[in-house]
Amino acid sequence: MEWVERLNQSMDYIEEHLTGEIDYEQLGRIACCSTYHYQRMFTYMAGITLAEYIRRRKMSLAAVDLQGGDARIIDIAEKYGYRSPTAFNRAFQSFHGIAPSSVKDEGVSVKSFSPIVFTIAVKGATEMNYRIETKEAFRIIGVSAPLDREIESNFMVVPKMWQEASANGTIQKLAGMMDTPPMGLLGISVCNEEEQWKYFIAVSSTKTGGGFEEYTVPASTWAIFSGTGTNQSIQELERRIITEWLPASGYEYANAPDIEVYLNPDPQNAQYEVWIPVTKKKA
Numbered sequence: 001m002e003w004v005e006r007l008n009q010s011m012d013y014i015e016e017h018l019t020g021e022i023d024y025e026q027l028g029r030i031a032c033c034s035t036y037h038y039q040r041m042f043t044y045m046a047g048i049t050l051a052e053y054i055r056r057r058k059m060s061l062a063a064v065d066l067q068g069g070d071a072r073i074i075d076i077a078e079k080y081g082y083r084s085p086t087a088f089n090r091a092f093q094s095f096h097g098i099a100p101s102s103v104k105d106e107g108v109s110v111k112s113f114s115p116i117v118f119t120i121a122v123k124g125a126t127e128m129n130y131r132i133e134t135k136e137a138f139r140i141i142g143v144s145a146p147l148d149r150e151i152e153s154n155f156m157v158v159p160k161m162w163q164e165a166s167a168n169g170t171i172q173k174l175a176g177m178m179d180t181p182p183m184g185l186l187g188i189s190v191c192n193e194e195e196q197w198k199y200f201i202a203v204s205s206t207k208t209g210g211g212f213e214e215y216t217v218p219a220s221t222w223a224i225f226s227g228t229g230t231n232q233s234i235q236e237l238e239r240r241i242i243t244e245w246l247p248a249s250g251y252e253y254a255n256a257p258d259i260e261v262y263l264n265p266d267p268q269n270a271q272y273e274v275w276i277p278v279t280k281k282k283a
Contacts, residue, residue, distance in 0.1 A: 002281075003247045006031045007045070007118045010038070015115055018058055019079050024050070024149065025193065033253040036191030039151045040258075044242040046116055049152040053116065059095040060113040062088075066103040067110070073100045120247055128245055132278070134221045140186060141177060141212040142202025143170055147189070149197060158187070158199055165201050173210055178203035184273070187260040190215065220256035222275045223249070234260065234272055241276060251278035 010030040014022055027050075028038040042050045058080040065076050077088030092100045096110045103110060145161050147154045165171050171185065178184075181204060188200040200215060223245075227237045246252070256277030264271040 003252065004118050004120055007041070011116055011118070014054065014057070018054070018061060019081070021081075022054060028193075034192055034255055035149060036151065036189065036197065037253040037258075040238075041242050041246075041253075043151070044239045045118060051150050051152045055091055056095060056113040057115065059092055060111065062092060062100070063096060063103060063110040063112075066100055076100070126240075128225060128240060130223055130225045130245070132221065132223055135219065137219045138180060138182075138204050138217050139206065140188065140200060140202040140215050140217060141205050141207070141210070142174055142186070142200045142215075144190075144198040144200045144202075144213050144215075147191060147197035147199050154199070161199065161201055162187075170201070174201070174203045174212070177205045177207045177210065177212075179206055180204045182259075182261045182273070182275075184261040184263045187262070188215075188217065189258045191257070192255055217259070218256055220254055220277045221279065222256075222259075223251060223278045225274045225276070226272075227274065228269070228271050230268055230270065234270070234274065237274055241274065246276075249278075250281055252281050253277065254279040 010027045013027060013030055017023075024035045024039070028035040031038050031041070033041070039050050042053070046053060048056075062076050062080055065071060065079070066073070071079075073088070074085050077085050080088070082088035082091065089100055092098075095113075096103075098108060098110070102108055143161070143165060145157055147157065175185065183204070186200065186202045186204065188202060189197075190200065191197045198215075200213075202212075202215070223241075225237060225241055225245075227233060254277040258277070259275035261273040261275065262270060263273065
């Protein structure tokens, strides 16, 4: 339950800072994980991204403020961190379906979005096959793209990378240079607090050349889950790892990259592994 309690403490922090600065790194510290892993956990647990949750809470409260007083729209916009009335109007209309100026009109309805409280729900048991392995550091080569610290902004980056790498022959070149475990095409999210966040399409290799970027994946302990299916099935596996396995596992996130190992990269019939960096929970 400690894991869920920490998530709920982070929700308290968000509520206390909706009219100020919400520090994503502080949210990670409250939940005892990196900013990246916190956002991933939140998205899978809540069903929406952290950024969208914060937007909905702000717009819900902004409607109450506009209904209940004589404050100007520009003042409410500033209160909730919007630097221009235009940006505030756009966010408000996207959530409520009406302009802020219409809130007090007779018969107009607005939406209410309450704070999230996390709980553990017991569902029907479905097997998850995994193993725990401690591995030494290994070298990868490949191509990378920078990632934004707000992961919602990256949803188009990674699929586009894979499409381009497949179309321009990068994947075929990398496959020919793979010579050390893990033996598969790798999708690696390097998102720690010390480096620029990056996503790699890569292979584990001792070879050089080809104009590829190098990176050393640090030594770590990994929870490794196997799966088959489409790109959607790997996302479903990752969701189950976060929402079902991790809370009751006795482990928590470690400060190392997330790795997807594509043993058979066929997008419609893939064989893959999901590697989650873990460390034993402290007693």
